[in-house]
Every structure is written in structure tokens, then in C-alpha cells.
Amino acid sequence: MHVIDLCRRYQLRLNLLLIILLSSSLTAVLAQTPARHLEPQPYYTVGALAFTSTDRVYNRWAPTLAHVSNQTGIPLKLVTLTPDELVEQVANNKLDFILGNALITVALKKDYGVSHLLNLVPNGRTEPEHAVGSALIARSQLNITNLKELRSLRVISADPNAFGGFQILAGELIEQGINPLSDLEQLKFVGFPQDKLLDDLLAQQADVAILPTCVLENAIEKGDVPVGELHVLLAKQTDFICQTSSQLYPSYAFSKLGHTDHQVATAITLAMLSINATDPEAVIGRYQNWSVPVKDNHVYALLKQLKHWPFVTNWQRLLQDATPWAIAIAIVLFLGYLHHLRVKRLVIKRTHALSQEMKQHQTTQKALFEQQKQFYKAQRVLLTGEMASGIAHELNQPLAGIRYLTQGCLYRLDDSQTEISQALNKTIEQVDRAQSTIKRLRHFCQQPSVYDDVELSQLISETLKLMQPDFKRAGVSPELKLQTVDVSCDASLMQQVLVNLLRNALDAMEPMPQKQLTIELSAQDSQACIRIIDSGSGLTDQALKRLFFPFETSKENGLGLGMVVCKRIVEEHGGQITAHNKPLSRPQDTHQANPMQNHDTGLIITVTLPIKVAAHG
Incomplete structure (x- = not known):
């Protein structure tokens, strides 16, 4: 030993x-x-x-x-x-x-x-599915024949949640109609370690102990419990290495x-x-x-x-274990609350500043939106008028031909052909009615011009601000060379001209790898000269000749009226609009076959307007 x-x-x-x-x-x-x-x-x-x-x-x-x-x-x-x-x-x-x-x-x-x-x-x-169970352990002098006899005995267990001890046996008791917590009146849970329960049995402080299987055998092997002092009650006949009072799990x-x-x-x-x-x-x-x-x-x-x-x-133990954490959480929450108050104050302050900035931004956006709304409304009216003029011009000629041919037929009829004569006269009446309708349409679509004193550089700046989203989307930053020039014009109509020309320039530069747009304003011989120079591919000679013809367009969904409207507005103001391709700055580059590789290509649109003459007293 x-x-x-x-x-x-x-x-x-x-x-x-x-x-x-x-x-x-x-x-x-x-x-x-x-x-x-x-x-x-x-x-x-x-x-x-x-x-x-x-x-x-x-x-x-x-x-x-x-x-x-x-x-x-x-x-x-x-x-x-x-x-x-x-x-x-x-x-x-x-x-x-x-x-x-x-x-x-x-x-x-x-x-x-x-x-x-x-x-x-x-x-x-040897079998993992039969590895643990519950053993009812008592002094060797005590024997019982069934679980119901436990009601009158002092029963102890380590913990109510112990699977290998109390819970397995609780299932056995419930199966026989015994509630272990209410029917076993002298049941006590004495805690761990499990060897303590064996000592209580030896000291006759309890009659029966509920312990996991093999606890008694291990204690006897270690010499903690004398051989023959304690034994397992209601031991089942199994091939398990230790005695058990319950089913094995x-x-x-x-x-x-x-x-x-x-x-x-x-x-x-x-x-x-x-x-x-x-x-x-x-x-x-x-x-x-x-x-x-x-x-x-x-x-x-x-x-x-x-x-x-x-x-x-065991709420007492749970409370004891949770108290330090509760104190720490309370401190953290208090510090978090102080931080929350500080953050809340900063949020309120910054929210107020952001609110003011948003109101200012909304006011600016609203003004810009109204300006765009008025601009597009005027643009639709101009396009409608120009379209009506073009349609009227195209329709008046065939209508006049119909009228002349009908009159010729009337001259060739004799007095006996009254029915045909009446029909032809009605045809002439319908032609006159159609011409009158077209004339009224043209008159209705004409927009009277309102002339004011305008500083052109300011008008150009306002137009660029209006088109800022278009420039941002195209990735173009215009280069400005502006002088201060005053003219008398309709600002809304002249802005229509600038927007149309600038959009044409952006469309022309869209496929180009490098985009450059220059806007120049200068005074030359009592004329205000506006030059819009892009780095697009330019136009052919045939396209330049027909640039200001109605319904002539190179765009897939274009109407061919934009340049016509621009020409009409400029000439109404006593000015002129011309277009020509940029001259090559290096003659040796003229052999380049691909215009997208030539940075000297592009179109120059020139608009001249009479400068306002100051009144002499």
C-alpha cells in the first residue's frame, strides 16, 4: 500500500x-x-x-x-x-x-x-452511449426495495442541474410518479465536491446520496472510503464496470x-x-x-x-457572480451616458448648421430649377415656332400648286358641268382654309422679343452655371477669355443661342479622347464677338454649307432646327453667326487620317452682335 x-x-x-x-x-x-x-x-x-x-x-x-x-x-x-x-x-x-x-x-x-x-x-x-448514470449510495446497513422508500429518508445530492447525479435519477423518480422536489421532503443539495457527500454518509448526516456512477468505486480504490462501509442501492444488473441505480446515458x-x-x-x-x-x-x-x-x-x-x-x-450564487459585472456595466453605462450627452450636443449643433446649409442649398436649387424651367419653356416655344415656320413653308408650296391646278380645271369646264365646277370650287375653299390655318399657326408661335441692356460676360457666366451638370457629365472645364461688353438684346433668347451652341460643342467632343472648350468674348469694331471653339472632329464642307438649313441634322434623334433657331435669333438682333473648321496649327499634321488622333481639329462658331452705343447728352 x-x-x-x-x-x-x-x-x-x-x-x-x-x-x-x-x-x-x-x-x-x-x-x-x-x-x-x-x-x-x-x-x-x-x-x-x-x-x-x-x-x-x-x-x-x-x-x-x-x-x-x-x-x-x-x-x-x-x-x-x-x-x-x-x-x-x-x-x-x-x-x-x-x-x-x-x-x-x-x-x-x-x-x-x-x-x-x-x-x-x-x-x-467501452460503450459511449452507456457511460454515465446515477447511483443511490447508502451505508451498508441500509437497504430499500423501491424508490418510493426514499420519501422518508434524508437524501442529499450535489446540485439540481447535475446530469450524472440528480437529473438522471429525477427521471427515474418521475417515471414512478414521484416528484423529487416535493415528495422527497428531506432532499438537500449540498454542493460540490462530490466526495463531500460520501463523507456526510459516513458521518451519518444523511441516509442516501445521489451521485454519478463510479464515484463510490473510485473513492474505495483511492482509499477514501473503507471497503464495505457504503454500497449502491437498487443496483441494476448490467455489464457496466460500476454499479448503477438508473439507466445509463x-x-x-x-x-x-x-x-x-x-x-x-x-x-x-x-x-x-x-x-x-x-x-x-x-x-x-x-x-x-x-x-x-x-x-x-x-x-x-x-x-x-x-x-x-x-x-x-441558486440565485444567491448567480447574484454573487453577476455583481462585479453589474458594477462594471453600470460604470460603462454612466460613462456612455456622458459620452451620449456630449455627442448629442455636437449632433444638435452640427445638425443646425447642416440645416441652415441645406436651406440655403434648397433656395439656390429652387432658383436654378425655375431658371431651367423658364429656359426650357422658352426653348420649346422657339422650336415650335421654327417647326411651324418650316412646316408652313413646306406645305404652302403644294397647297398653292393644288389651288392653281384646280383653277386651271375650272377654266376648262363649260357651263353644263356645274357639279364638277361646284366640287372644284369647294376644293379651292378648303385650300384657302388650310393656308389660313397655317398662317394663324405661324402667327401664334411667334414670340415677341424683349430687349434690355445686357452685359454679355455676365450672361455667359450665368449660362455656364445653368449648364454645370452637362459640363460635369462630359468631363469638360471651359477655358474663358471674356471682356466686358454691353449690348441691347433679349437675354432669354440670347441664352437660348449660347446653350444650343455649347451643347452642340459638347456632343461633338463626346467621342474625342481629349476635350477642350474655349469661350472668347471681345469687342471688335463696334461689334461684340463671341467665339466658341471646341476640339471635336469638325464638319465637312457639305455639312458647313447646310448647317443653317432647317431639318438638317447629323444627330440620331435631332430635329435639325437648333442652328436655324440660333441664326434667326442672332439676325433678329442685327448680328451674324458663322461657322468654320479650326485651321491646323501644324501643316505637317494634315496627313493624319483619323481626326480623333488630331488635337487641332474642331469647329469655331462666331456670333457678332452690335455693341450698345452710349447716349450723348
């Missing part, structure tokens, strides 16, 4: 040394996450169910997770949680994997879609949450399956190995029997 005690002490010291070394390894692994595995998230959290000291639970599973991290390169963070904390963390999607008993694993599978990956095979077990299960990546879960599962009973991780974790999931329908049946888990929660 002395040699055995020395061996046990040596083994205990060796286990403690392994715990320290592997815990340090785990800390290093969790602190230093490899860059190649950080793409999905910094680490994966494993929640381990803890009834006893969290340090003991952490030290039991930390080496296993450290081994998995070292083998797969996947960073794992171990957190130990009570049953209530575990359910809360799962409900809030704060865990990626779970290490828990079979009952809570099945419960979470049902409510939260947890996927069962592995089952633990504890030391000394699977031990610990490793599961993943629904949101966890399946490839990560696969890698971790393979790493855990590679652990053997002789590995240090298995020695410290007190298991042989991990196996694939086993049948757990009897666990689900136990969960159904327990119904709403009628267990008493």
Missing part, C-alpha cells in the same frame, strides 16, 4: 505538471492567432458546462483544445459556464461550440438547432452551433478523433478518446420526463 500511495502521489504531481504546461501552451495558442486562419473571425469560442469550480473545468478541457489548435491552426477560446449562462450564450449566438452533458446538448439541439459532433468515451467505458458531447462554419467544425472533429487514451490531453481530461455521435433518443425521453426542468436555481 505504501508503494501504491507513492505511485499515486507521483502520478498526481505529473498530472499537475502537465496541466501547467498545457495551460501555458493553450494561452500562447489563444493569444497568438495565425494570420492564415483569421479570415472568418479572430477565434472560435467553446463553451464548457461547469458545475464545480470553473478552474477545474478549464484545466480539464484546456489541454484538449490546445492540442486541436496546434494541430489545425484554428484559434479556440475556452469559456466555462453554468447551465443558465450556457443557455443564454447560445441564445445570443455568442458560442461556436459546446462541451456539455448529454441532457443539455439534446435540449439545445431541440430549441436552437445545435449539431451533435462527438461523444466522449470516459476511462473504463452518454457522457460529455461536443457540438457546434448552427452559424459555425462546417469546414472548421470538420477540421476540429478530425483533430479530436485523433486523440488516444495515452495522450496527455486524454490523461488530464480523464477519458479514453472521442467517438462519433451515438444514439440519444433515451436522453430525449429523459428530457421529456423532466418537462420544464423543475429545479431550484
